[in-house]
Amino acid sequence: MVTLPFVLENSWYPIEGDLAGGFSFVLHNMSGAEISNFRLIYTSLTRVTDEAVCQNATLLRRNANFHEFGPPEGFKLAPGDSWAFKVDGLHRSAKHRTDGAKSAYVTLSDGTHKPCAIGDLMLEGRHSEPAPKLLPDGKVSEPFFLQPWPKKTSLGKGDSYPVALFLKSATSDEKSSVQKVQTLYQRLFAADHVPFALSPVHEGRELVLRKTNTLANEEYKLTFSETEVALTYTMESGLQYGLTTLAQLLHGARQDPETFSFPSSGTIDDTPRYGWRGCHLDVSRQFYPTADVTRLIDILAWYKMNIFHWHLTDDEAWRLEIKAYPELTTIGATRGPDEILLPQLGNGAEIVSGFYSQDEVKAVVAHAAHLGLEVVPEVDIPGHCTAVLAIFGNLSDGQEAPDSYHSVQGFPNNALNPAIEATYAFLATVFDEMASLFPSRYVHIGGDEVADGSWLASPKAKKLMEQEGLEGTFGLQSYFMKRVQQMLLERGKCLAGWDEVSHGGGVSPEGTLLMAWQNPDVGIDLARKGYDVVMTPGQAYYLDMVQDDAWQEPGASWAGTVPPEHSYHYEAEGDFPEDLRPRLKGIQACIWSENFLSHDYFNRLVFPRLCAVAEAGWSPKDAKDWLRFAAIAPYAPKL
Template structure:
């Protein structure tokens, strides 16, 4: 690998502007002087006043993309540095990930060369190291279970069986279920000792299966004795969860025998607290290869989560192959200095792309289905559609003034226009292909963060609003989403969306599920309006939020600090009036990827909060115990 010849150092000072200021220093580590160059960096802390910089010329910004030039005639000699400051920021920096995520230089001959980027430093205040995320932990019952079961009354044994195996005479489906969980264990813990064998073993213990539909489809019951283990299950999902519990018990006893044990007698009776136990993954901001998506699904299965919400499109990329519109995954995924979309969120001099072919989607959906996980796809509309509009410029109103509105992330004119007939033809064809790929009864259509003022500079939109008696952006959004709901209903699907779907009059509540993300009270308001609700408030369940206030802790901060303890303790239905609790269908973790530039950042931010949410989704409130969870969480698999 060629060494990078330039490095960008950065620091943030609390003074020097309404939201502080950045000081950037570009160091020339090459053997040649630099002249007539431009510097680009990407940062979520955006510049809104280009004039508020010293010793540099601000050239342009697009969302997180920022471009500067040095003063005219400036030459950066070999071994020398160029320092400039920027104070016209849209918010203050609160964490080390709020600075530059990537950088590159555009040279005088228009070549682009990479620039290494250092961590953002804090100046003018004390930069404390982040605290430990988990306490030491304490267990009263010595069992390694995640999530903790609804009822457990078992006696720990002094030892444990080497393996467990299906009793002779077990059905093919029961043997296959054991094989599925065995394969899951091998994928998650390739160095671990297998908990199951499909052949009987004198050092093992048989599992006696019994189907009991009256338990409910996701419920199971285990009865332990020295001779056998009896597993009763309501349906295939309950059988899988019971086998997963056995695998966890045996693995914990084997890995940390001084702390965890395997039951010798007693019973476990278990079923989930909520029907919707979800985890969302944003693959638009950062692309995750198919193998990574499948491993995340494996982790969800280990924690008995049953919904994988796949956020496939956003401003930054459209990741789902649609054969009717091939440019969505050619033009609509490429980010780079000379590509259809500019670098964002950690991209540099090299172009980046990535999408999921329909064959890959089918493989992922089948993989999830084999683990009792439903894949709910999301295309985010009408906002967050920059990538789609780049791929299909005919979807825009050519008469609309450029940059007539900006999204909260800084993207100009990024919403599909409800007044363009082609918009609906486009969506009809997209939905036709999606329903063939995804058997889920749900399709998520986003509906979030449409900027107030969107479309108001579009002559086509203004004409439609006049014809239909529509006033304002959100009433027009409601008009659009009602048509989208009709499309989904015609295809036998239910509409899922973020809580803003209810804005401007919303859509029909029948067959609609909304996700409350902005704050917990929004969920109650939606339930009062008659919507079914999944709770996923950023203040507790967004796994990109920083886990401590310390500057050195990575992550976002708009929803505050979500420590693992807070995420674990949060009770989504806590403020729901009794008469509305039936509207709350479950809870969901959300993995937004703006800050996930590395596997290390992903694992640091997602764990242990993902298993904490899994326990909130499964375990009754009275059975939750933070110190017990803290003792078991280190056994979790990671990506």
């Protein structure tokens, strides 16, 4: 591997009287050549404010996570030497090693960009606490490998496990279901022995499939004996879940026969706790190749989850091909030093790009449907639209000041203006193409984090407010959302969104599904207003949150610290009044990708908490067992 020409080291230090503290930077010149008139660029979720005070540097430009600094006039950096500078005036305190610079590069005087190596944020003046062990030593009271745990079990431990579970007789559809779970298993555990056979095998055990009309769609029953296993089901989904349970039991017995066993007697009666058992993936902040997306869907199927919420657009990139607007996925999916969209969230000197073609989308949707998962697409509007507005100038009010408001992530004027008719024509075309790609009943339209004060400097928005009797940003947002809801209904779709969709008067609750993310109490308030609700609070189900308070533990922290045990024990029903519980449709994990610069980071933060959310969505409260979970979760397949 080639040594990069520059190295940037960064530290956070406390400042008395300023809780946000400051950053120290040291740039080392490893290039072998003297440089002058250069600029240093880094990206960081901990942003520098307008009130920043720099020592030995000048802040030249900032755009959200993008920061550009210059050295003092006339400064020259010789080979092997370093340039140190400090910045006081951060928008928040750094709390973990991932709160500093995520990427960096140096722009030389001739305009070329040179990559810069970078490490974790160091801590000055305080103890840098190492990351702890996050799971206790597991212990199983029943020796069976099942996750999520079924609704009801009464199983007898077997002394051995079969080579495979085989069919003597089955319908063509049943054989297809067995093979579907078989190939899912082979994709997840490519080096392990298959659990099923379509014909008898030596030292196997017969699998008898019995279709009935007495069980719910996702319900199944298993009966075990020394000679056979009987699986009773009504719908294909129940058959799939029962087969997945059998694959898990056999997998665990093979992986650790001293801890886990395959049952020789007894029964499993199983059905999910909630109808919506979802997982969200943000592919805007970081792009995931199609193979990674389908791999995640496979993992969700293994844990009997049934919703994949695909967050396809945000400020940082638009990832969904819209044939009528090719610019969205050429310009709008590309970030780089000389591109319209600047580097963000770990991008450096290299141009990064990526989007999903409509053929790829169809393949992902088909793959998910084959495994019983519904793909719910999200285009995040009206906020989080920097990528759109950077391309289409006609969607902005030219008389609105360019920095009249900023989003919580620091993007200026990033929301589609409800007073511009061209906005609705643009969205109509987008929704037309989405409707042909996604069979889902829902289209998720975001609706989150529109900055209070948005559009108030827009003459066109002021005129609309006067005409329609609207009040403030959220009155405008409600007007926008109601029009979007009608557009979706005309295309046979229902509106899903984040909880802020209810602001300013909201939209019609009929057919609408809102996700409570800001805190658990929001879900109850939404249900009282008549909305169907999915609980996905950041304090329990956001899988990008840090898992411990230790400085060296990676992740975000705005929602607090979310250890696996908290994700596992959190009860979405919480204080929901009994009469409102029918409004609670289920739960969802959210994978926001600001911190996920590699598969290793992804796997460290997502697992085992994704397994915890899966069990919370399926298993009754009285079936949970934390130590049993801790014994099984480390075996989870990873991305």
